[in-house]
Amino acid sequence: MKSRKLPISGGQGARDERADEYFTWKGERTAEDFVGYIKNVRGTIKLSHSGILKDASISESLARSNPFIKGDLLDMEKKLREQGHLPSDKKSPNETTPDNKPTKPARSALD
Numbered sequence: 001m002k003s004r005k006l007p008i009s010g011g012q013g014a015r016d017e018r019a020d021e022y023f024t025w026k027g028e029r030t031a032e033d034f035v036g037y038i039k040n041v042r043g044t045i046k047l048s049h050s051g052i053l054k055d056a057s058i059s060e061s062l063a064r065s066n067p068f069i070k071g072d073l074l075d076m077e078k079k080l081r082e083q084g085h086l087p088s089d090k091k092s093p094n095e096t097t098p099d100n101k102p103t104k105p106a107r108s109a110l111d
Helices: 012-027 031-037 049-055 060-065 067-082
Strands: 038-041 044-047
Touching: 012 060, 012 067, 031 038, 031 049, 031 067, 044 067, 049 060, 049 067, 060 067
Parallel strands: none
Antiparallel strands: 038 044
């Protein structure tokens, strides 16, 4: 009689199962659904990977250790840039950077 091995908690089998759950969750959404995950963080516009993972019930540590999930998040961000939902340079279009930014004198000059 053949016995079936169950995945060990935290092992490769469990990671694969969680990755399948992520891709199933993602497959139920459209590209426009992911526009809601675009965030402006300190002047940088980016896709909130942590927000996506939270809604998909996937831990960030699993996403970091699973190359399929990690790569998929980067591909999704790239596609949103190509579609014009994210700027290509990641900077906020409303943010202006002054050319003549005041600088502090070196500490040795103050002494």
